[in-house]
Amino acid sequence: MTDAYQAVKSLEMFSGARQHQNFSNFKNLLPVSEMPAAAEPCPFETGKDIKLPAEFSFAGERVDTNKFLKRTDTGGLLVLQDGSIRFEDYWLSGGPEVQWISWSVAKSFVSALVGIAVHEGSISSIDEPISNYINVQSGSAYDGASIKDVLQMSSGARWNEDYGDPQSDINRFSRAMAGLGTFDEFLATMVRDTQPGTLCRYNSADTQALGSLLISATGRSITDYMREKLCEPLGFEAPGFWLLDSSGREMAFGGLNLIARDFAKLGELYRCGGQWRGTQIVPTDWVEASIRCDEPHLQSDQVEVGGLKFGIGYGYQWWIPAGDRGEFTGIGIYNQFVYVDPSRDVTIVKQTANPVYGSPADDHTSELETIEFLRAVARNCD
16 A cells, blocks of 8 residues: 555544644645745735624524534634735634645636636637547547536536545545546546536536646646646745645645635635736636526536535536625535625635534535625624
8 A cells, every 4th residue: 555545544534533633734644746935925915803703693593603613623714805804813724824725625726727728728618528638438428528517517427426435436536646546547437427518416526627628738737837827926925735646646626735815815816807906817707607607507406416405506616605695605525615705895715624524423514504604704894
């Protein structure tokens, strides 16, 4: 067994074991690539402090905020309004200079990079088959599936995202991090289950396919491309790291490690229509399409996660909560969030290591509870 395999196994993911020390230390536990801090870092200004709400409402009950933060092992919380820091605290993450694992929040960064690559002509159109760019077996899941359908988690690939099942697709897929095969080998042979563009079934392999698309289309690693297209123009304040598989390929579906302030920069970029301090980084039309449910199967009552209806809609690798405030959010396992409420000019980063996530005690409502907490925090910024 490889050292990486032993490291992954020792994490005891989804067992109820506390994970905050691991989530802030992945660059020392597993193979990574590094993106240096920007040559000209761009820190956020500090605004007027707010207090967190003492409680919030969820599922007809009042939830005590302090108990919620403790119960979910909240590592850090950063609240911005109109680009200024209104609240910032770190309880378990190690502080503002410590990188924390994104898990699936990384998917939203990959989407931004795909949008840039389309704008620059490296990708001709998202209506093209993704198999024009990545190697897959004839008749397999991604053979002929459009890039847009993959962006919208609607590729039609068979998939089981049950984190508590050791034999689920997501857990077998993740073993590439331990040297047991590669991500690309897994993608090439995936089986089609439904017609592309008809069912939004959350599928981390779809994002890994987008990562392979980026590498093929640009001729560069995700690390190098993101460094130039996002880290430098957004003025990332600290180095970032991508987890790598045994072939050196980035874990595009969830392996990004950044400090909270640099995670917040993507939320702020999208809140401002892809523009950062006067410069257009991601095309406005891409941002608008990314945070919109443009087909019936993408609506909040239709999206499936682990075979269950999730209650949140989907765009281009962004989640769209139900409601009329235009909210959107990146979400990762263990309750990572980059949440944006444009109506209040608010962006919130929540770094979390919720110990019940994916364990037998998990009732799959923690994301919905967290959204209600984040909404209550955003209201306190008024």
